[in-house]
Amino acid sequence: MSASASHGRAAAVIARAEHVIKGPIWGCRMCGQCVLHSTGLTCPMTCPKTLRNGPCGGVRADGTCEVKPEMRCVWLKAYERSEKLPLWRGHFDDLRPPVDNRLQGTSAWVNLITGRDRETPAGWADANP
Numbered sequence: 502m503s504a505s506a507s508h509g510r511a512a513a514v515i516a517r518a519e520h521v522i523k524g525p526i527w528g529c530r531m532c533g534q535c536v537l538h539s540t541g542l543t544c545p546m547t548c549p550k551t552l553r554n555g556p557c558g559g560v561r562a563d564g565t566c567e568v569k570p571e572m573r574c575v576w577l578k579a580y581e582r583s584e585k586l587p588l589w590r591g592h593f594d595d596l597r598p599p600v601d602n603r604l605q606g607t608s609a610w611v612n613l614i615t616g617r618d619r620e621t622p623a624g625w626a627d628a629n630p
């Protein structure tokens with residue numbers, strides 16, 4: 502087996518483990534770029550609009566989602582939870598880059614180690630002082 506094939510197999514095994522652990526706990530959608538630490542341990546990909554930087558303008562007066570009225574706005578939950586976290590509270594205000602859909606289904610743990618999750622679109626550095 503070649504080195505790249507064994508690397509691919511190891512990454513797939515890690516991705517499966519990540520899905521098994523993070524799916525039931527946080528509803529992880531395996532976006533490959535985890536930002537849970539900066540969102541009060543609330544997965545932003547569970548927002549029906551997959552917004553990464555806060556709520557849309559459609560939050561209802563009672564705090565529920567305009568797309569799914571049966572659910573509370575993911576971003577209200579994220580804010581409330583982040584206020585209670587002993588760590589990373591200040592990270593809530595970070596500007597998170599747009600999600601890279603090419604990483605969908607890959608392991609955020611692997612992408613964190615390789616640095617792939619920190620690659621941003623051209624021009625992002627200028628837009629994010």
Ligand code: SF4
Pocket residue numbers: 523527528529530531532533534535536537544545546609
């Ligand atoms: S890897 Fe992405 S989809 Fe999974 S918990 Fe983290 S932010 Fe949510």
